[in-house]
Amino acid sequence: MTEKALCRVKKPGLFTTIQDAGRTGWQKKGIPPAGVMDEYAFKMANFLVGNEGQEAVLEITMLGPVLRFTQAAVMAVTGGDLQPLLNNKKTEMWHSFLVKEGDELSFAGVKSGARAYIAVQGGFAGNEVLGSKSTYTKAGIGGMEGRALQADDILTGLSPLSELKRCAWLESTLIPSYRQKTLLRVTEGPEADAFSRDGLYTFYTRSFRVANESDRMGCRLQGPPVAHVKQADILSDAVDFGTIQVAADGCPMILMADRQTTGGYTRIASVIQVDLPKAAQLLPGHEVTFQKVSVARAHYLLKEQRKQLASIALASMNML
Amino acid sequence: MEPLRINMLSDRALRVEFGTTISAQTNQWIRAFCWELEKKKYGGIKEWVPAYTAVTLYYDPANLSLQELEQLVYAACASIENDNMPAPSSVTIPVCYGGEFGPDLEKVAEHNQLTVEQVVWLHTEGEYLIYMMGFMPGFPYLGGLNEKIATPRLATPRSHVPAGSVGIANAQTGIYPLESPGGWNLIGRTPESLFQPEKEDPVILEAGTVLRFKAISKQEYWEMEKQKEGAHESNDRS
Numbered sequence: 001m002t003e004k005a006l007c008r009v010k011k012p013g014l015f016t017t018i019q020d021a022g023r024t025g026w027q028k029k030g031i032p033p034a035g036v037m038d039e040y041a042f043k044m045a046n047f048l049v050g051n052e053g054q055e056a057v058l059e060i061t062m063l064g065p066v067l068r069f070t071q072a073a074v075m076a077v078t079g080g081d082l083q084p085l086l087n088n089k090k091t092e093m094w095h096s097f098l099v100k101e102g103d104e105l106s107f108a109g110v111k112s113g114a115r116a117y118i119a120v121q122g123g124f125a126g127n128e129v130l131g132s133k134s135t136y137t138k139a140g141i142g143g144m145e146g147r148a149l150q151a152d153d154i155l156t157g158l159s160p161l162s163e164l165k166r167c168a169w170l171e172s173t174l175i176p177s178y179r180q181k182t183l184l185r186v187t188e189g190p191e192a193d194a195f196s197r198d199g200l201y202t203f204y205t206r207s208f209r210v211a212n213e214s215d216r217m218g219c220r221l222q223g224p225p226v227a228h229v230k231q232a233d234i235l236s237d238a239v240d241f242g243t244i245q246v247a248a249d250g251c252p253m254i255l256m257a258d259r260q261t262t263g264g265y266t267r268i269a270s271v272i273q274v275d276l277p278k279a280a281q282l283l284p285g286h287e288v289t290f291q292k293v294s295v296a297r298a299h300y301l302l303k304e305q306r307k308q309l310a311s312i313a314l315a316s317m318n319m320l
Numbered sequence: 321m322e323p324l325r326i327n328m329l330s331d332r333a334l335r336v337e338f339g340t341t342i343s344a345q346t347n348q349w350i351r352a353f354c355w356e357l358e359k360k361k362y363g364g365i366k367e368w369v370p371a372y373t374a375v376t377l378y379y380d381p382a383n384l385s386l387q388e389l390e391q392l393v394y395a396a397c398a399s400i401e402n403d404n405m406p407a408p409s410s411v412t413i414p415v416c417y418g419g420e421f422g423p424d425l426e427k428v429a430e431h432n433q434l435t436v437e438q439v440v441w442l443h444t445e446g447e448y449l450i451y452m453m454g455f456m457p458g459f460p461y462l463g464g465l466n467e468k469i470a471t472p473r474l475a476t477p478r479s480h481v482p483a484g485s486v487g488i489a490n491a492q493t494g495i496y497p498l499e500s501p502g503g504w505n506l507i508g509r510t511p512e513s514l515f516q517p518e519k520e521d522p523v524i525l526e527a528g529t530v531l532r533f534k535a536i537s538k539q540e541y542w543e544m545e546k547q548k549e550g551a552h553e554s555n556d557r558s
Contacts, residue, residue, distance in 0.1 A: 025366070026522070028369050028370060028526070029525075029526065030453040030497075031458075130517065138456070139456070139457050139517065190328075190329060235341075235342060235372040236452065236454055236461060237374060237376070238335070238371055240332070242330055260454060260455055260456065261455075262452065262454030262455060267329070270330035270331065270333075271330075273332055299381045299382075302332075302382050306382045
C-alpha cells in the first residue's frame with residue numbers, strides 16, 4: 001500500500017480527529033474503544049467513496065477545519081450539516097466528489113447536527129495502536145500522534161484514487177435529519193430498580209437539555225432530577241456506548257465513544273445501537289426524550305438496519 | 321456452577337452476575353468464567369469485561385441471538401469446575417515512597433497516628449488482589465489495603481497527578497497509569513509503566529493477579545527510569 005501526502009491542515013477546526021471503528025478487545029484492561037461517534041455517517045462516508053472496509057475518516061466537531069489538498073482525491077462528507085465548501089463554494093453532503101491539487105475544503109458552520117465525517121478513497125493514514133487508528137486523546141494514542149489535528153499537520157492517504165469515474169450519492173430517505181428535539185430509544189438498565197416510580201416516570205416522560213460540558217466521553221443532560229430510592233453509587237461495573245448513568249444529583253449522562261470502560265453510578269437505561277448516531281449528533285441546548293423498547297425490538301431494528309447497509313454497500317461497489 | 325443472575329447492560333452487552341459484594345470468592349468465579357471464555361473462543365462474542373461482581377459480554381446481536389449467547393454462558397459456567405485453571409499470577413511493583421513522589425505520605429501517617437515508616441511498612445506488607453481493571457487504561461482496582469492506613473480523599477483534587485503515582489483514597493489503594501487529575505493521597509511513585517500502548521500487550525496487570533508493593537530508594541527509582549528510557553530508544557531504533 002502506498003501512502004501519499006493528501007492535504008495540509010490550514011486550520012484545525014474545533015476538535016478534528018482521525019477515527020475508525022475503534023479498538024476491540026482491550027476494555028478488560030481499561031482501554032476504551034474510542035472510534036467514531038456516529039457509526040452510520042461513518043459507514044456511509046466510506047461507501048460513498050467506494051471503500052470496502054471501514055477505513056479511517058476525519059471526525060469534525062461543530063467548527064470544521066480548512067484543508068488544502070496537495071493531491072487529487074475522491075472524497076465525501078456525511079453526518080451533521082456543517083456546510084462544507086469547496087474553494088468557497090457550497091458542496092453537497094452525502095455525495096462523492098473529486099478534489100484537485102490546490103483545492104481548499106472548508107466549512108461554513110453548523111446548520112444541523114454536531115459532527116461531520118470526511119472520508120477519502122483509500123482511507124486516511126494514521127498511527128495504528130492496538131488494532132485501530134482511532135484517536136484517544138486522554139491516553140494520547142492513535143490517529144495523528146494521539147491528538148486532535150493542529151495547523152500545518154500533513155494528512156496522508158492510503159493509495160488514494162485520483163479519478164472519479166462516477167459520482168455516488170445517497171437517496172434522500174437514507175439521509176438522517178438532525179433536529180433540536182430528539183427521541184432516543186433505550187433498553188432498561190441493570191439498576192432501573194434503584195429509581196423511584198416518580199424518578200422513572202420523570203425519565204421516560206420529561207425532556208432533558210444537553211449541557212455544555214458534553215464531549216466524546218459523555219453527553220451530560222440537565223432537567224428535572226431523576227430521583228433514586230436506593231443509593232446512586234454502585235460497585236464499579238462495565239458500561240457501554242449509550243449507557244445512561246444517573247449520579248446522586250439526578251442528572252442523566254449518556255456515555256459515548258471515549259467513555260471509561262467501567263463506571264460507579266446507577267445505570268437507568270442504555271440507548272439502543274441504531275439510535276446511537278442520533279445521540280452523537282446532539283449539540284448543547286438540544287432537547288432529548290427517552291422511550292423504552294424491548295431488547296427483542298432493539299435487535300429487530302438492528303437487523304433491519306444491517307440489511308439496508310448491506311444493500312447500500314453492494315450498490316456502492318457496483319457504482320464505482 | 322450457576323451464575324446468580326443474567327441481565328442486559330445494553331442491547332448488545334450481557335451481564336453475568338456471580339455475587340453482590342466485593343469478595344475474593346466471587347473474584348475467583350469470575351476469573352474461572354473468563355478463563356472458560358478465553359479457552360473456548362466462542363464466535364460472536366467480541367470481548368468481555370470482568371468487574372467486582374459480574375462479567376459483561378459484548379456481542380453482535382445481528383450475528384448471535386440472545387438465546388444462543390445465554391446457552392454459551394450456561395455451558396461455560398457448567399464446565400468451570402472440571403478444568404484446571406492456571407494459578408493466579410503475581411507481580412511486584414517497586415515504589416519510591418515519600419518526598420516529591422509522595423507529597424501526602426506524612427498526612428496519611430498523621431491521620432492514622434502512625435510514623436511514615438509504619439505507613440510504608442503496612443503498605444508494602446500487604447497482598448493486594450486485582451479485582452478489576454477500569455477507570456483509565458491500565459488502572460487496577462485493588463483490594464486488601466490495611467485499614468490502619470485508610471485515609472479520606474483530598475478535599476480539593478489535584479489538577480495534575482503524574483503517571484506512576486501510588487495513592488490511597490479511603491480504604492482503597494491504587495496506581496495512576498497516566499497523568500490525570502485526581503483526589504487520592506499520593507504516598508509514592510513507581511517507575512514501572514502500567515500502560516505501554518506500543519507493546520503487543522500494553523498492560524501488564526489483569527483482573528485476578530496478586531500485586532505487592534516493594535519500597536525502593538530514590539536512586540533505584542532513577543536507575544529504573546533511565547533503563548526504561550534506554551529501552552525506549554532501542555525500540556525506536558529497531
